[in-house]
Amino acid sequence: MVDYRAPLRDMRFVLYELMDGAELSKLPGYEDFTPDLIDPVLEEAAKVCEGVLHPLNRSGDEEGCTFENGVVRTPNGFIEAYQTFREGGWTSIACDPAYGGQGLPKMVNVLVEEMICSANLSFGMYPGLSHGAYVALHGHGSDELKQTYLPKLVDGTWAGTMCLTEPHCGTDLGLLRTKAVPRGDGSYALSGTKIFISAGEHDLTENIIHLVLARLPDAPKGTKGISLFVVPKFLVKDDGTLGPRNGVSCGAIEHKMGIKASATCVLNFDDATGWLVGEPHKGMRAMFAMMNAERLSVGIQGLGLAAASYQGAVAYARDRLQGRALTGAKYPDKSADPIIVHPDVRRMLLTHRAYVEGCRALAAWTANQLDVQTHHPDPVVREEAEEFVALMTPIVKALFTDLGFDATNLGMQVFGGHGYIREHGMEQYVRDCRIAQIYEGTNGIQALDLVGRKLPANAGRSLRRFFHPVAAYIEAKIEDETLGEFVQPLAKAFVRLQQATAQVARTGLANPDEAGAAATDYLRLFGLTALGFMWARMAEAALAKQGEDSDGFYKAKIATARFFADRVLPETGARFSAIMAGGKSMMAFDDAAF
């Protein structure tokens, strides 16, 4: 199995040199989070991820979860690893101190999330889903519900899930059928079947708290009649101890392409007792608050897997001796040159690297704006940050997972035939990454969210939260002698993005199918432009530090920025042309002719 070492050097660059991570403690509520607290957190996270989670990644994939008589068992070692994880406080880092959480800034937490996903995505699903349940309850539950459930979700004694999908409805939740009938005592009886429930049943915790979408008897049709309920696996007694088993059971687990150590469950609710979270018929709103957080996290999954795959690919490319460089032996003392000398191998590695470091930077910017959104004293600044985050959420989710899938495939390709066999774990990264393009809203749905909701939101004001800083940066730097080589290609991509935005807004207004036809290419064009902005800014930060470059870190950063501008950013031209061609050729095709 390939090794994993948390890329702490690059994370610190992003946190402190590209972004203002050292200033986080100026935000109210973040006073403690100075670098001398943040750095040890990152270092400890690295230790747990490298030493505890990653060693179980391949064995977890090979064993998978097992299901017998309604009981789900996680692979060997997962129970002990979860115990270590929990005792280390890692389930609580991103949670509200009022419930025992550590209130870590999102900009730091996103780096920890990346490490967990790199080390063992399947493992990360369990605390990840718990956190989703935590967010929904924290945001919308009554005080009583919060007091009952949050402390144990936060300290990881209990886990959580989100139960949305049913056999006949995924994207279109308006079709859902699970019923919730009031019992008259403040509780509800839930009945129905949910599928694809990650962490729906397992042996890591003593209780599992399900957040379930269901319909009340008087519910209007469609998404306006959906309510949110909390349904624990074991009922909780008044003293907080566990009572009898509730009417929810696991009917089966899915056999999947990847994330095999994450139990994906069919859950049957049979007169299960639940309590309403938030108002009746307003479940979608509560769920969406949580889903937006989840979508960012899924983007990080793509980044994390790509980062892990990159390390494996580089190590193999250095190690594997095969043939000689096209220009003559570069390592004449060896029986052959390592394959890293070959331009096409370098193309794969640099593409991989440019994706990973670009996405890490964009993730940090988005996370920073989340911190501003929740902690800045000025409500205007908070609102602007919220608009930015809403805009970037579908982009981070879809772009990072698409690039993550491409990157893990490049990593595997570097290994040749050795990448296709299980031994090194490279093909596992590919299989594990593939789901991230699908769940929490397929990437096609993300693209529709971008063009259909986010682009027109607030009369285009949300869009300007990205456009304005980019335009200002280009204007300020395009004439700069050293930065020009990075800013000029960015400017070209940005012009394409602006023109495509105008086209999508104009044609989409007249015919929504036109916006839909452009959506995927538009999201990619937007995302690549955002990465271009990050790369220009990273080049700028690295150029400023060239004098203190003892280990070649800044030189490599600048060289990667150059590669990105030269060889990756041109893709924006193709995406632009496809968008400008419009949707006629796809909408004119007869349904019956496919």
Added chain:
Amino acid sequence: MVDYRAPLRDMRFVLYELMDGAELSKLPGYEDFTPDLIDPVLEEAAKVCEGVLHPLNRSGDEEGCTFENGVVRTPNGFIEAYQTFREGGWTSIACDPAYGGQGLPKMVNVLVEEMICSANLSFGMYPGLSHGAYVALHGHGSDELKQTYLPKLVDGTWAGTMCLTEPHCGTDLGLLRTKAVPRGDGSYALSGTKIFISAGEHDLTENIIHLVLARLPDAPKGTKGISLFVVPKFLVKDDGTLGPRNGVSCGAIEHKMGIKASATCVLNFDDATGWLVGEPHKGMRAMFAMMNAERLSVGIQGLGLAAASYQGAVAYARDRLQGRALTGAKYPDKSADPIIVHPDVRRMLLTHRAYVEGCRALAAWTANQLDVQTHHPDPVVREEAEEFVALMTPIVKALFTDLGFDATNLGMQVFGGHGYIREHGMEQYVRDCRIAQIYEGTNGIQALDLVGRKLPANAGRSLRRFFHPVAAYIEAKIEDETLGEFVQPLAKAFVRLQQATAQVARTGLANPDEAGAAATDYLRLFGLTALGFMWARMAEAALAKQGEDSDGFYKAKIATARFFADRVLPETGARFSAIMAGGKSMMAFDDAAF
């Protein structure tokens, strides 16, 4: 599991309406192959693939092969299916009548190959490898060896393999270590270890004939010291019956991402008895003849899997009810619209379709030139055809498998979460397809072959075998009123290809790393242009038949051509820009800095 129906209507279009399949019988040796013989062959092949091979595709993936005490067992049903396949004469269709083969034209055979790969790639590996061994022996073996082995390879009583790779050498065969020591009786004693040997051991046939690369004691270093040997699993007695077990054994089978029903073996040769095939130290030449045939076949694997995946995706997109069309309900009588109404789903399906039908047409053109190369009476015409085939071989291999992988991923994406679970078999197409980008020379190696060997071959004459017909077609049709919309985008792509060719030739001459840096993007640009040519010609053929379009076949063909020109071909612009940026940004990066 999704269904598979051989796309016979489209195959006949390619064979008889786009190409001159009805004229095949005019070539010497092909006199019998008139449509009234070809059509039943295709129909029978469809029956076997749909009814015998495809039903074992998913179960074969789930069971995989097993290895115990040196014995490899194929999944349940494979032995019986192989028996049916063999008795139907399918192992012999592409073989020389002198050894019991049916001598089917390549243009027909390529369609049968596609069906087999669509139905069950793992199964197809067994006869596929046998055919590789047949080609090497047929081309280079002595009469005695041919009489001993070919008839039973042809009728499928025995199977074959190709043993190239060793643990430390794949691409760079010059490093190989397997030894062959003359015994003095005309035979050789072979010792060494080979890995990744597809069909290296199994229970489908009574004998397995290994074609093995090894070094004679006096061999020069590198690839000039490699000889080819035939090494049967069971020695063959003079009367043709089987003698004792030879010194070759299976040490393990690999656990792979996909093609799990195809046994990928570690083979240990321990004083195994073999016979020289061809001249000493000329093994690479013999192996390459076979590998070129194999590379085309691997390309067809990508096409076949994409074709199967397309059918699954369309069926699901018609069946899955979810949400409503963006412009209002299109199927108001249903609880929701089928997802085929959504532009982004149509984008995925049409991209998938455009890849499949474009590749099928390009495969037919290449196969047709193979038929001309082997059967045309005029040696000049034969040589021209050979040049064309040599040029297109790396393109077919790499382009079809890259597009096949993209297409199977699109097919899976259409299924959403249901695509990620094993049930429908969509994720299996993705996993099975992934190896085709790697084996028989990774796609990066194909790209290097194109820029390094094929582009400069015969002072550019090979290249002109493609450039001349395309240039002539564009010149003849670009002013055509109805064809213009297809030919103008093709002309744009072709100009890019010509300019990129000039750049790669010029810079590559001065610095081979420049050619290497451009290779992958160049191959893709070339391939997309070739598909653009195919699509323009298909549109032309369909336009000519619009009057007799009772089932909308021609209308759909024209609409797909339009989508390809509009939404797929623009990718050539991005590839062109990346090529023109040169290789500096990737070669300047320090090896140690990755």
